[in-house]
Amino acid sequence: MKLPLDFTNAMKSQLEGAYKDFEQALSAPSPISIRFNASKNFDWKENFDGVKWNNKGVYLRERPVFTLDPAFHAGAYYVQEASSMFVAEAVRQIVASAPTKPLRVLDLCAAPGGKSTLLLDELPTNSLLWSNEVIRNRFQILKYNLIKWGNPGIVASQMDSQQLSELGPFFDLILVDAPCSGEGLFRKTPEAMEEWSLANVDLCAARQKRILGEAFSMLKPGGHLLYSTCTYNPKENQDNVNWSIHTASLRPFNLELPSHWGIENREVGYQFYPHRLRGEGFYLACLQKPGDQLESKKHRKTRPSKVGLQAISRKEREALSPWLNSPEELFLFKTEKGQIRAFPIVQREVLERLSSKWPFLWYGLEVGAFKGKDFVPSPTLALSSFISPEISHLDLKKGQALAFLRKDPIEDLPNLAKGWLLIRYQGLGLGWIKSLGNRINNYYPKEWRIRMSIPRED
Numbered sequence: 001m002k003l004p005l006d007f008t009n010a011m012k013s014q015l016e017g018a019y020k021d022f023e024q025a026l027s028a029p030s031p032i033s034i035r036f037n038a039s040k041n042f043d044w045k046e047n048f049d050g051v052k053w054n055n056k057g058v059y060l061r062e063r064p065v066f067t068l069d070p071a072f073h074a075g076a077y078y079v080q081e082a083s084s085m086f087v088a089e090a091v092r093q094i095v096a097s098a099p100t101k102p103l104r105v106l107d108l109c110a111a112p113g114g115k116s117t118l119l120l121d122e123l124p125t126n127s128l129l130w131s132n133e134v135i136r137n138r139f140q141i142l143k144y145n146l147i148k149w150g151n152p153g154i155v156a157s158q159m160d161s162q163q164l165s166e167l168g169p170f171f172d173l174i175l176v177d178a179p180c181s182g183e184g185l186f187r188k189t190p191e192a193m194e195e196w197s198l199a200n201v202d203l204c205a206a207r208q209k210r211i212l213g214e215a216f217s218m219l220k221p222g223g224h225l226l227y228s229t230c231t232y233n234p235k236e237n238q239d240n241v242n243w244s245i246h247t248a249s250l251r252p253f254n255l256e257l258p259s260h261w262g263i264e265n266r267e268v269g270y271q272f273y274p275h276r277l278r279g280e281g282f283y284l285a286c287l288q289k290p291g292d293q294l295e296s297k298k299h300r301k302t303r304p305s306k307v308g309l310q311a312i313s314r315k316e317r318e319a320l321s322p323w324l325n326s327p328e329e330l331f332l333f334k335t336e337k338g339q340i341r342a343f344p345i346v347q348r349e350v351l352e353r354l355s356s357k358w359p360f361l362w363y364g365l366e367v368g369a370f371k372g373k374d375f376v377p378s379p380t381l382a383l384s385s386f387i388s389p390e391i392s393h394l395d396l397k398k399g400q401a402l403a404f405l406r407k408d409p410i411e412d413l414p415n416l417a418k419g420w421l422l423i424r425y426q427g428l429g430l431g432w433i434k435s436l437g438n439r440i441n442n443y444y445p446k447e448w449r450i451r452m453s454i455p456r457e458d
Helices: 005-027 083-096 114-122 136-149 161-167 190-195 198-216 238-248 293-298 314-323 345-357 398-406
Strands: 032-036 049-051 054-060 077-079 104-107 128-132 154-157 171-177 219-229 270-272 282-288 330-334 340-344 365-371 374-377 393-395 419-425 428-435 440-442
Touching: 032 114, 054 083, 077 114, 083 114, 083 171, 083 219, 083 270, 083 282, 104 114, 114 128, 114 136, 114 171, 136 154, 161 198, 171 198, 198 219, 198 238, 219 238, 238 282, 314 330, 314 365, 314 374, 330 345, 340 345, 398 419, 398 428
Parallel strands: 104 128, 104 171, 128 154, 171 219, 393 419
Antiparallel strands: 032 054, 032 077, 049 054, 219 282, 270 282, 330 340, 340 365, 365 374, 419 428, 428 440
């Protein structure tokens, strides 16, 4: 691997005698790791090496073709670089430091969704997660990954951080996984090395400061800010964190870490090096805003809508009961287009305030819609943790499940009664078919379907 000369000189200065170990590590294969979905009951038959700082993360011996694994499409796991899973440990220690309660959390630069799905697994029950991504095509990928994770307590937006800052001090926890120069991904993503330059480092550092400056105003007194990058240089890491400490009067929130994890404590923050642990380059700092969270109640709230979101009728709720698990925990409402969505009922007031200010937000779980007297389930309901375990279903073998995901004819199906059936693979929901007696209709969304060819099994 031919590293940029300016980068080499900077790392030699930073690592001194350990530079050769670092350079050698970059020549080794990049570790392959995944993180299991805590809400999906899936039986993993293999024994994997675990990620030390995340009990849901494991390393794979080799990289499979994830597209050809139905469990991947069901949201049973997320393919995530091991070092970045450290965010979960930081969140765990933050949550443990205060009484457990539902939190309002912002993932400000959220695509493709790895850290958002991680947050959903670590936050207290009924917390609200707002995932934001400003770039349109990346926002669509973010939405899909959030849908697969199956949690209804989500708000997602495609907004600039400056527009979001109109919220004022709204969030208990903000994650800024900032766009960076990508030094920590050189062996995993060679194009990051090709795009690297000292000028780009300066550009990234300035952009990160702008994003951080807008994040400060959205953090409640007593709230926490997590700042992370996948890079090594101090301009994007420690310098920006020290600027945050001095500009916004934030203070470091220290984490307790076992030394055998191999994570290096910096003067402020924590640095991951590939020669010290099994992962890529990563940096994370945890900061806290002074004050008591009770102070945030003094700030002006967004005016609630005079009408509010239209709750579904009692008759519709009764008709939906067989489809949902624990419907009493959900606020079920109808959009202007007749689509029924679900959101944690304890967050109803917050949702109504947000939707009145920004009606274009994407939020909650899309449950489905009534067409006359018939209920048509949404594809997202099939992937939700709130789907009823008693729903009529059909379990498919791997080849059959892949055919369903490609929207190809499914061979060797049994005789099916008429009506809706949840298609499952090893107990995991994938989508819906409707049996018409002599044929079936596949309702898997075209935009989600597998497009690659599937090799025939002998």
